[in-house]
Amino acid sequence: MGRPRTPLLDRERITTAALELVDAQGEFSVPQIARRLGVQTGSLYHHVDGRDGIVELLRERVAEAIDATTLDLRPWDAAMAAWARSYRAAFAAHPRAIPLLMTNPVRAPRVLEHYERAVTLLLDAGFRTADVMPVIIALENMVLGSALDLAAPEAMWEIADVAATPRLAEALAALGDSRTDRSFDFALEGFLAHARRTLEARGGASG
Template identity: 30%
Template sequence: MQTPSKTSQLGRPKTPRLSRKAIGRAALEMFQEEEGLSIPRLAERLGVRQSSFYKHVTGRQEIIELARGALVEKATLPEMAQGNLDQVIRQIFDSLLRAYSLVPALLPLLLAQPVSHPAALALYDRFAEAFERAGTPRNLVIPTLETLDSAAIGASLDAMTMESAWSISDEEQSDYPHLYAARTAVAEQPVDRFSFLADVLAAGLRSAIKAAD
């Protein structure tokens, strides 16, 4: 039997160049830096041929899910939200908002497919447990998680855009008097819209729980 040469032994990598975790991390970086996903460009980043991906993933949708898992790993998220219902909602909403703000380009794609990455499922399982401990009926846990998730994604995208959604000049105030007056009032007495949104979500959940009793 022929003994492999030292050259061939040195040239063979000790660990595989490509893995599902590496694909997810590189995809997340691409979304952060290039605001989109290109599989040819992703292959370039990883130094492999595009065909190599399909030994590890089935296609684009799975790569997006691996990027979701990489985001869970990268973001600072609570091990377990604790406290009463209002506190749990605020902790989870704030943590999701911080995570999603890291990579706004990925968010519309996350909304288009169900959560299936083990790390993400484990995180939402902890969130579900926190809501149960805070007194949320089990049949309301999933709607609550879905609402919080959608609200955090929307708020993250909103934070990246314009400061105000309303463009009304002083000359137009008589055409839209109520909207103009409301915009003036909030400019004089600012409201943290993200805290306000978390409070509205908490109030809505409390109302739903009361109605279910």
């Protein structure tokens, strides 16, 4: 019998199966992926470096949707804002992957390249080396929290007795549509304002 024209198993198929499992249940196991692909569990180890290797393939797959060219924009704060929005959209498409990816060290080379570009952007803008990673990590915390918020129910507060919490009810009624977008814009503007003040306090340029 001749070889099949399309390989039964490769890294792309493994990544797709793993991401489908994570999107559905928030987790995956190597045996689950094998069953989904109709192969023996041991066969996967010919293509990936165990579970940790699959996690990094997932990280690369999700990060493919982040537009790294945003980090070429100037001034630096415009670049960070555009990167943050693209980053948020990429992870909002797979919110159940966030806890998995955030609790495993980043090793994927293509993802590390994103960080290298972000670090370079901030250093070129005049940030101190010691301030660069706190800026990036703070931005990520905000972005990923907002990505999870996009997957949350539209009504996150259910008030049974308006008389018990009248001011909360009034504030929620005034919130209107686009809760998550408005909240993200508010947080992003505050983050960038603080980052600008940090840069100016160190004597860096503002653009």
